[in-house]
Amino acid sequence: MPDVGEGLTEAEILKWYVQPGDTVTDGQVVCEVETAKAAVELPIPFDGTVHELLFPEGTTVDVGQVIISVNVGGGAAPAAPEAPAAVEAPQPVAAPVAAPVAEAEPEGRQPVLVGYGVSASSTKRRARKASAAEPAQAAAPAAPAPVVPEQLNGHGPVAGRPLAKPPVRKLAKDLGVDLATVTPTGPDGVITRDDVHRAAAPVAAPVVESVPVAEAPAPVAAAAPAQAPAVSSDARETRIPIKGVRKATAAAMVGSAFTAPHVTEFITFDITRTMKLVEELKSDKDMAGLRVNPLLLIAKAVLVAAKRNPDINAAWDEAAQEIVLKHYVNLGIAAATPRGLIVPNIKDAHAQTLPELSRSLSELVATAREGKTTPAAMQGGTFTITNVGVFGVDTGTPILNPGESAILAVGAIKLQPWVHKGKVKPRQVTTLALSFDHRLVDGELGSKFLADVAAILEEPKRLITWA
Structure with a gap:
């Protein structure tokens, strides 16, 4: 996780745009994160194949921790590990280091960790801190839900996936809307905010009806289903996690x-x-x-x-x-x-x-x-x-x-x-x-x-x- 702003120590992963086995190119946006100040899209600095995602969406990660590994070797990496027990996951670290922290791979394939460069000889890694995200990382990555890429620094959208801008993707996530089910009305088949609100109307009305949508602060950073705003059974209350911009604003004020x-x-x-x-x-x-x-x-x-x-x-x-x-x-x-x-x-x-x-x-x-x-x-x-x-x-x-x-x-x-x-x-x-x-x-x-x-x-x- 790079330091994307002065004085920031952590960021939440809002959306992964890639999954293990996907091919990536230098400069392609691979994920969107939210800091205490803004949402930022992170590009990958390598050409290669995604080896592993270290943290699921909705996880808050400290700056300096490894979040993704990429195989940059000459051979093609498999879409999923051939034997889960044989290839261990690269571990998050507390601060940037000069070499990658993944286990040694067969010759010609070596996962590279964003911001850490390629190691010629290192086969050891640091001890891993226990975290709430470990259960999600221990299992093989599940099939991803449909995500919504837009033009990724000139590399174009991923075929078969709905088109929408990052704020629209975030809105859909907050309202629990699957963008694959939304009918787009924007130019060139792009999904708009109005499209998302129409799709969410049957289920989201109790949350947004009291304040105009344009003025109502959206639930901040409710990225993972487990962390989404919890509505009580009688729909009389909504609980919104205090994070991201709202948390930073409250502390500053x-x-x-x-x-x-x-x-x-x-x-x-x-x-x-x-x-x-x-x-x-x-x-x-x-x-x-x-x-x-x-x-x-x-x-x-x-x-x-x-x-x-x-x-x-x-x-x-x-x-x-x-x-x-x-x-x-x-x-x-x-x-x-x-x-x-x-x-x-x-x-x-x-x-x-x-x-x-x-x-x-x-x-x-x-x-x-x-x-x-x-x-x-x-x-x-x-x-x-x-x-x-x-x-x-x-x-x-x-x-x-x-x-x-x-x-x-x-x-x-x-x-x-x-x-x-x-x-x-x-x-x-x-x-x-x-x-x-x-x-x-x-x-x-x-x-x-x-x-x-x-x-x-x-x-x-x-x-x-x-x-």
């Missing part, structure tokens, strides 16, 4: 809430001129083909206000007892996905033009919706925006993303009576809420920054004059 002293300030203002500018930019030739919405200009206002108040963009280093002032802004955008809340960020957003920022926002949102956000995209954020207004919520008291000094919540934009030029008129009005770490940001700095953001959005020409 608890740590943030009880480590950083939070202060939240609010400001309500007239955003009518910004809304008019949004409509004008939609027809501007320089923004042709780009997504223009209020969030784009709010993000730009945050970047300009941060330049005027640079101390807002900082971090508290407890170990070094230092305040780290950052001269760049990696702008995080909180996104609700079926896997849970994630906060990918736009690297060096402060240096982007408005068209560039629009492209970055669009790519960030599209990637999050497809479940393709990488761990790297969620690391290194310096400031976060969370848009609760899309749900019709006026405001909130957001919790800081760990390692950041401030987070801005954007409320719903509504037509309200407002005093404008001495008269009460209907105007577009919204409320912003800024939470900040009071160790780093005092009331004066927090108030100035929040007031600057509101002032820019009241008079968007300040995007030019203040920039």
